[in-house]
Amino acid sequence: MFIPFALPELGEEEIEEVAEALRSGWVTTGPKTKQFETSFSEYIGDGVQTIAVNSATAGLHLALEAIGIGEGDEVITTTHTFTATAEVVRYLGADVKLVDIDPVTMNIDPEAIRKVITPKTKAIMPVHYAGLSCDMDTIFDIADEFGLKIVEDAAHALPTTYKEKLIGSLRSDVTVFSFYANKTMTTGEGGMIVTKSQLLADRMRVMRLHGINRDAFDRFRSEKPAWYYEVVAPGFKYNLTDIASAMGIHQLKRLPKFLKRRQYLAKRYFDALTDLPLILPAKAPEGDIHSWHLYVLRLKENAPMGRDELIQFLADRKIGTSVHYVPLHRHPYWRDRYNLTAEMFPQSDKAYQAMLSIPLYTAMSDEQQDRVISALREALL
Structure with a gap:
């Protein structure tokens, strides 16, 4: 049987909660979404505000708009x-300044950030790659020095910690999580914005749904006439449905179990693959949590086959893989717009040419993982 690269784990609790939402007649943003947002706020702690959205992409867009990014501004992020x-x-209408990664963690290199800051720079967007936290203290120091905003792309980072604090509870302006189908928990499509700023939260809530200054749920379920609203900004259509939120309510409850399983599977890979010609993923520092959204291998130069050959070898044995990522500087749009070359990002480019992500998901059985391990050993010994 084929072993997919990723597979969500959904149980009867999620199915029943979705069915309840359907039976209620309220299937768009409503009581389930409010419940999901409240539960997520409580999970992150520190009194954070949460805004459920239909994708992490939408969340990042809302975050940048709320902090004031616009024409002529620059935002720094990783090419990887x-x-x-x-x-x-x-x-x-702003421009991206892409920078290289740290060769060990594969997260954004803070020193590379410092080198590209200009008077136009307004924000930094660190990405917690594969579920390992970036060096946030150094990034905060740079942001403080130059008066920059920070929006964390935490699509991989639930429930990652940095210095024993959950990502989402740090002092960034905004943090955005993803609930796409292959993430550490899922709502099918969806995301969650987290911020400690009431001002930013208010702006993002308005912009989430067409720039309307009243919640549609409040208007349509009110027992008194409540039809009047005002459009105060040219907003977007980024709200999360109650059908999706119904899944999220129970996925969040299961997150500790999901993490434990991912940690177990990651440890089995470490134990079984250490003698192969591979660079294994960086682990979280002592006392911190790596979410293990991805388990990324890099082939050493003495490996008996290249990355593409290994991917095909595994595919022939009905094992799915992926590559995270083809760096942005290699894509035609980003390459041509900013005149980027591989030589400008040596660490990311070198990692890309040697990397593949192997299956790691909570519904994966030990027997399936053993098949992946056996195939890798067959290929690389």
């Missing part, structure tokens, strides 16, 4: 990310 991280900057 999915295009969504950068494309939201262009939505607002």
